[in-house]
Amino acid sequence: MAKRLTALTVKSAKLKAGRYGDGGGLYLVVRESGSRSWVFRWRERGTGKQRDLGLGSAGLNGVSLEDARERAGELRAGLRRGVDPKEQRKEADRATVDDTFGGFGDALLEAIKPGFKGRNQHNDWKRDLEGHCVPMRRKRCKDIVTDDVLGVLKPLWLTKARTARELRGRIERVLDAAKAKGLRTGENPARWRGHLKELLPKQPKTKRHHAAAPYEEVPSIVKKLRTKHTTADTDVNLAGEFVILTAVRTGEARFMTIREVDLRERLWTIPKERMKAERDHEVPLSGRAVAILRACMPKDAKPGAYVFSGQWRKDGSKPLGMNAILHTLQDIYPNMTTHGCRSSFRDWVGDETSFPREVAEAALAHKVGDEVEQAYRRKTALEKRRKLMEAWSAYVGGGMSSIVSLPAGEQRVQAG
Known part of the structure; x- marks a missing residue:
C-alpha cells in the first residue's frame, strides 16, 4: 500500500488546516490552531455510513506516523473480521475500568x-x-x-x-x-x-433545630469571649465573636480571604461558590466587626490569605480548624452551636425590633418569596441591613441602653 505521508511532513509547520490522507483510512487532521491528530475513517457495514475514530495527537510528543499506521492496520484487520472499531474501543475502555x-x-x-x-x-x-x-x-x-x-x-x-x-x-x-x-x-x-x-418503612418525621442560646444570653457570651481573648494566643475567640456579629455560617467565616473584604466600604462579599444559596452575598460590617478584621488579618499577607488563620499557620495559608469556633463557644455556653448563633440573631430581630422580616431574612442570606418575587426583587436591602447589623452589634456588645435604634421613620422598641 503506497504511503503518502512522511515523518517530516507530519512535523512540518507549513501544513495548512485540513485533512491529509495516508491511505488505508488513516488521516492526519490539522486544525487552524496548528494542533494535529490522527483519525481512522471507515464505512459502517450494512449502512455504508462514514465513521471516524480518533487515534491520538500527532506531531511533537504525539503518536508517531509509524505507530498510527500500525494501529490503523489493526483496525482494518478487525473490520475484515466484522469487528466495529468503536465497539472495540469501548470494550478496551471497559477492561481498564475497575468495575467493582x-x-x-x-x-x-x-x-x-x-x-x-x-x-x-x-x-x-x-x-x-x-x-x-x-x-x-x-x-x-x-x-x-x-x-x-x-x-x-x-x-x-x-x-x-x-x-x-x-x-x-x-x-x-x-x-x-x-x-x-x-x-x-x-x-x-x-x-x-x-x-x-x-x-422500606416510612421514616418518622423529625424537626432538627440547631442548639442556640437565648438572645438575652448573647451579650454575656460576647463579654466572656473578649475576656478570653486577652489571654489567648490565637484569634479564635475573635472569630467566634465575628460569627455572632455577622450571623453568617461558620464555614463562610473560616474561609474568608482578604480579597473578599473592603474595609473602607465596611463590606464583605462572600462569593457564590461558598454560599448555600449559590449567589454572592454582601455582608455589611459593623464598626466592631471591622475592628476584629483589622486585628486578625495577617500582616503583609497576599489577597488570597485567610483572615482567620489556623493556630500553627499564622501567615494566613491555612484557615481555622473546622470545629475551633464551635469548641470556643461551647466552652462558654455548652448548649450552643455556631449555626444556633443565627437563630439567636433572628429571634432578637423578630422579638425586639421592628425591622421588616425581609431585611432579617436577607441578612441571613435566605431567599424570600417565590421564584416570581425573587425575579423582580434583586436588591438586597444593603443599607437597611447595615443599620440592622449595627443595632445587633450594639446589643451584643452591651454598650447601649435598652433602646434599639431603627431606621429613620420607624418606631423605637425596647430591647429587653
Whole structure:
C-alpha cells in the first residue's frame, strides 16, 4: 500500500488546516490552531455510513506516523473480521475500568469532586462509599441487586434517617454512572419511586433545630469571649465573636480571604461558590466587626490569605480548624452551636425590633418569596441591613441602653 505521508511532513509547520490522507483510512487532521491528530475513517457495514475514530495527537510528543499506521492496520484487520472499531474501543475502555462498586464509586467521586460546594460534601461521600457501603464494595456493579442496597440502608433507615436518605441517593448515582459507562444494564436497584419506597418503612418525621442560646444570653457570651481573648494566643475567640456579629455560617467565616473584604466600604462579599444559596452575598460590617478584621488579618499577607488563620499557620495559608469556633463557644455556653448563633440573631430581630422580616431574612442570606418575587426583587436591602447589623452589634456588645435604634421613620422598641 503506497504511503503518502512522511515523518517530516507530519512535523512540518507549513501544513495548512485540513485533512491529509495516508491511505488505508488513516488521516492526519490539522486544525487552524496548528494542533494535529490522527483519525481512522471507515464505512459502517450494512449502512455504508462514514465513521471516524480518533487515534491520538500527532506531531511533537504525539503518536508517531509509524505507530498510527500500525494501529490503523489493526483496525482494518478487525473490520475484515466484522469487528466495529468503536465497539472495540469501548470494550478496551471497559477492561481498564475497575468495575467493582468500591473502585468505580471512588473514581466517580474524584471525577465529580470539583463540583462540590465545600470539603464537607466530599467527606460525606467518602464516609458513605468507604464506610456504610463496605458490604457492596467488592461486588461488581453489574451484580448489585436490591437486597444489597437494602442491606446497607436498613440499619440506618429509622435511626439515622437523613444519613440513610443521602446514602441511598449516592448509591443510585454511582449505579446510574456505571450504567452510563456500560458496566451494568437494567433498572437501578437503588431507585426510590416505585421500588425502594415500597420496600422500606416510612421514616418518622423529625424537626432538627440547631442548639442556640437565648438572645438575652448573647451579650454575656460576647463579654466572656473578649475576656478570653486577652489571654489567648490565637484569634479564635475573635472569630467566634465575628460569627455572632455577622450571623453568617461558620464555614463562610473560616474561609474568608482578604480579597473578599473592603474595609473602607465596611463590606464583605462572600462569593457564590461558598454560599448555600449559590449567589454572592454582601455582608455589611459593623464598626466592631471591622475592628476584629483589622486585628486578625495577617500582616503583609497576599489577597488570597485567610483572615482567620489556623493556630500553627499564622501567615494566613491555612484557615481555622473546622470545629475551633464551635469548641470556643461551647466552652462558654455548652448548649450552643455556631449555626444556633443565627437563630439567636433572628429571634432578637423578630422579638425586639421592628425591622421588616425581609431585611432579617436577607441578612441571613435566605431567599424570600417565590421564584416570581425573587425575579423582580434583586436588591438586597444593603443599607437597611447595615443599620440592622449595627443595632445587633450594639446589643451584643452591651454598650447601649435598652433602646434599639431603627431606621429613620420607624418606631423605637425596647430591647429587653
